[in-house]
Amino acid sequence: MSPRRLRRFGPPLALGMALLLLWQAATLYLNIQDWLLPSPLQILQAGWQARGVMGPHVWQTIQETVIGFALALLAGLTLGMSIDYSHWLRRALYPLLVLSQTVPVIAIAPLLVIWFGYGILPKVLVVGLVCFFPIVVSTADGLRSADPDQIALLRTMGASRSDVFRLIRLPGALPSVFTGIKVGITYSVVGAIMGEWVGSSRGLGVFMLRATNAFRTDWVFVSIAITAALSVLLFGLVNLVERILLGWYYASRRTEEWAEVS
Amino acid sequence: MTQQALISVRNVSKAFSVEGRLVQAVDNVSLQAREREFVALIGPSGCGKSTLLNLIAGLMEPDQGEIALRGDRQTERLGRIGYMPQRDGLLPWRRLLENVTLGPEVMRRDLPAVREQALALLPLFGLQGFERSYPHELSGGMRQRAALLRTLLCEQEVVLLDEPFGALDALTRRTMRDWLLGIWERFQRTMLLVTHDVDEALLLSDRIYVLTPRPGRVALEIDVPLPRPRHEGLLNDPLFASSRESILTALREHDG
Ligand SMILES: Nc1ncnc2c1ncn2[C@@H]1O[C@H](COP(=O)(O)OP(=O)(O)O)[C@@H](O)[C@H]1O
Numbered sequence: 358m359s360p361r362r363l364r365r366f367g368p369p370l371a372l373g374m375a376l377l378l379l380w381q382a383a384t385l386y387l388n389i390q391d392w393l394l395p396s397p398l399q400i401l402q403a404g405w406q407a408r409g410v411m412g413p414h415v416w417q418t419i420q421e422t423v424i425g426f427a428l429a430l431l432a433g434l435t436l437g438m439s440i441d442y443s444h445w446l447r448r449a450l451y452p453l454l455v456l457s458q459t460v461p462v463i464a465i466a467p468l469l470v471i472w473f474g475y476g477i478l479p480k481v482l483v484v485g486l487v488c489f490f491p492i493v494v495s496t497a498d499g500l501r502s503a504d505p506d507q508i509a510l511l512r513t514m515g516a517s518r519s520d521v522f523r524l525i526r527l528p529g530a531l532p533s534v535f536t537g538i539k540v541g542i543t544y545s546v547v548g549a550i551m552g553e554w555v556g557s558s559r560g561l562g563v564f565m566l567r568a569t570n571a572f573r574t575d576w577v578f579v580s581i582a583i584t585a586a587l588s589v590l591l592f593g594l595v596n597l598v599e600r601i602l603l604g605w606y607y608a609s610r611r612t613e614e615w616a617e618v619s
Numbered sequence: 620m621t622q623q624a625l626i627s628v629r630n631v632s633k634a635f636s637v638e639g640r641l642v643q644a645v646d647n648v649s650l651q652a653r654e655r656e657f658v659a660l661i662g663p664s665g666c667g668k669s670t671l672l673n674l675i676a677g678l679m680e681p682d683q684g685e686i687a688l689r690g691d692r693q694t695e696r697l698g699r700i701g702y703m704p705q706r707d708g709l710l711p712w713r714r715l716l717e718n719v720t721l722g723p724e725v726m727r728r729d730l731p732a733v734r735e736q737a738l739a740l741l742p743l744f745g746l747q748g749f750e751r752s753y754p755h756e757l758s759g760g761m762r763q764r765a766a767l768l769r770t771l772l773c774e775q776e777v778v779l780l781d782e783p784f785g786a787l788d789a790l791t792r793r794t795m796r797d798w799l800l801g802i803w804e805r806f807q808r809t810m811l812l813v814t815h816d817v818d819e820a821l822l823l824s825d826r827i828y829v830l831t832p833r834p835g836r837v838a839l840e841i842d843v844p845l846p847r848p849r850h851e852g853l854l855n856d857p858l859f860a861s862s863r864e865s866i867l868t869a870l871r872e873h874d875g
Pocket residue numbers: 635636637642643644662663664665666667668669670671833
């Protein structure tokens with residue numbers, strides 16, 4: 358690891374390891390029963406043993422998450438751009454979208470099962486509903502924050518409205534859009550699991566429920582660990598795409614930071 | 620050489636409503652720029668210089684008066700008049716070469732040819748070897764030169780420069796001023812320069828308009844009596860000194 362990476366990832370890694378050790382020691386020395394709180398090593402062991410059973414469940418959840426998130430991305434970008442496109446749409450859509458966020462998704466999920474059955478569709482929709490809002494807001498705000506001077510400059514070159522959108526507003530909005538995508542993606546896996554709780558025969562959420570009913574606390578923890586790992590993995594992927602697409606943005610921000618300290 | 624005005628501004632006024640109050644930014648201003656002429660506008664800050672350039676560029680329309688391009692009042696000015704804004708306006712996500720060819724890209728001209736042309740001009744603009752740099756990697760002077768190259772590559776009939784060196788330190792400013800002189804002599808484009816540096820205006824231009832503080836009116840119009848080609852040595856010329864004196868007097872008379 359390079360020194361910069363070490364400085365960045367070192368502290369959280371060290372703290373995480375310390376907490377795990379503490380947990381392991383506590384379960385060992387305080388004699389806590391397994392069904393109440395298994396030790397990290399026991400969880401690891403249980404996970405390894407259950408890997409064959411869990412595979413299809415995990416795969417199912419991954420599918421729901423990815424498809425649902427793709428849907429959220431599509432809807433979020435479309436709605437964000439529509440809001441930006443016309444004042445009328447902004448005034449009409451924005452309050453409704455905010456209102457939609459006050460209805461708990463967990464209350465809508467059963468309805469989706471009633472309408473669309475027990476297949477993958479209702480779960481995909483739950484993921485979409487959970488993730489789309491931050492993307493809408495960040496897209497609309499990003500497009501709106503374009504520099505009026507740059508727009509004026511482009512107009513003096515004879516640019517049309519679509520030129521301005523393509524050359525100034527869209528690229529300028531990307532950093533903001535990615536912020537929304539990152540907020541959305543962190544909710545996505547949890548969204549899929551909520552969708553599964555309402556009615557499903559496969560998925561991490563189902564596995565979690567069954568483990569709870571069987572008092573297999575170690576399996577519950579395994580599911581939690583996998584949920585977290587999936588979320589972090591997806592977040593990391595988005596981060597990677599962002600770094601590739603927006604290299605200029607991070608480089609210019611670093612220069613600004615330098616200018617501040619120097 | 621034709622003496623018809625390329626740009627003529629006649630009795631133009633423009634007011635803004637700021638929090639319900641009407642602020643007169645430009646008041647009954649008339650000015651002209653002939654073909655291949657270098658014209659400077661001098662005035663204190665807030666006197667409506669940028670507003671005047673925005674009007675000429677066609678970004679906004681005057682409340683009163685008229686602006687004609689080659690004698691035509693009806694013509695669409697947007698797209699025909701080059702504008703270098705007060706801040707460089709370089710796009711942070713584009714590399715230098717893509718930034719300076721933005722105009723031709725918008726105008727859907729032959730991009731590979733324009734790129735060739737831009738690359739060939741980079742040394743003259745002190746930007747050789749930086750074609751793949753992002754704006755934040757460039758110094759203030761380099762950014763301004765890139766912005767000017769971007770404006771010139773649009774190949775429009777007139778170029779408006781809004782305090783192009785305003786944000787630079789005094790030393791860089793002087794270097795850039797002498798450099799701009801060379802650029803103008805080479806490109807021979809009609810230019811309208813906004814500045815509040817009297818020496819800069821005198822050294823560069825054929826004609827100078829001095830504007831009053833808000834609302835902006837023309838206080839003085841002066842033909843610069845210095846021969847071309849110009850060079851820094853003219854700063855000590857008696858003709859230079861007397862012109863400078865009359866401009867400073869005009870500025871002082873209308874002060875506050
Ligand atoms: N878009 C605008 N809306 C409201 N007021 C403006 C606008 N543009 C300029 N002004 C006002 O008009 C006056 C002249 O501004 P400006 O043309 O920028 O002056 P200068 O470029 O000479 O410093 C200022 O008082 C400014 O506040």
